[in-house]
Amino acid sequence: MTDGLLRAIDRWLTLEGLDNVRDLGGLPLAGGGVTRTGVLLRSASLHFLTPGDVTQLLEVFGLSLVLDLRTAAEIDRDGPTPVARAGVETIALTFLPDEGRTLPETGDDADPLLRHYLGYLADRPDNVVEAIRMLAAPDTGPALVHCAAGKDRTGVLVALVLDTVGVRREAVIEDYALSAERVEAMFRRWTKASGTEMPADLTPHLPRPEVMENVLATLDRDHGGAAGWLRAHGLDDPSIDRLRLRLT
Structure with missing residues (x-):
């Protein structure tokens, strides 16, 4: 793992209604340089965004696309997000099977x-x-990917993106683990909204770096990395090239 590799890079966005949201720019590339800012955000659910948050995302960041990785049941429960109501293209792409996975x-x-x-x-x-x-x-254009907490489903997709474009492995893993810093704030927001109590122990909800390390090691072993997995499942090389160009 790293020795605070990302700590000097303030990639967090400050929004009133969203605790776990950050820019994927500024990450070190294996071949030198860093990823571009203002291209891709990762976040928790957008359900609590305020009008001011929506203005910041649309007018400052220029948000044009949202990928929502939640299930249909989650989306139906919460209703359209504030950015969807504001006209931002929002595409649902659940990572869970139709019968559900807890x-x-x-x-x-x-x-x-x-x-x-x-x-x-x-x-x-x-x-x-x-x-x-x-x-x-x-x-x-500038895009955002999210699930519920922004750490599991979003974490896997973002790790694939970062590994594919050549971000240093230790930085990919540390970016995944960085969501741990916002888990308490997310639970405080959720429990306040639902009128339930805070969990006594949040440790089980924290992202564990070794898990993402093992995911990436599995992709290395079986496919030569995330790009190899994507090619094996139908993504063409021009798309991979464009992704790298966009982010690097």
Whole structure:
């Protein structure tokens, strides 16, 4: 792992209604240089965005595309997001099978969280590839990808993107783990809104760096990396090239 590789880079956005949102710019590339800012954001659900937040995302960041990785049930429960109501193109691409898959709350020796992350790739490879294809499309402007907490489904997709464009492995893993800094704030917002109590222990909800390290190691072993997995599941080389050009 890193020794605070990303700590000197303030990639967090400050929004009233969203705790876990950051820019994927400024990440170190294996061949030198860093990823571009203002291209791609990752976040938790956009349900609590305020009008001021929407203005900042649309007028400052220039948001033009949202990829929503939640299930149909989650989307129906919460209704359209404020940015969708403001006219931003929003595409639902769930990473869970139609019959549903319960996100694990704890890890054990068999590491169900790792199995679950790899399950996204096994269950919905079509939607994973489509998400990357949309981010790489020639006419795509600044985009945002989110799920519920912005750490599991979003974490896997973002790791694929970053590994494909050549971000240093330790930085990919640290970006995934960075969401741990916002888990408490997210739970405080959610429990206040629902009138429920804060969990006594948030440790089971924290992203664990070794899980993403093992996901990427599995892709290395079986496909030569994230780009190899994407090619094996139908993404063409021009899309991969455009994704790299956009972000680097």
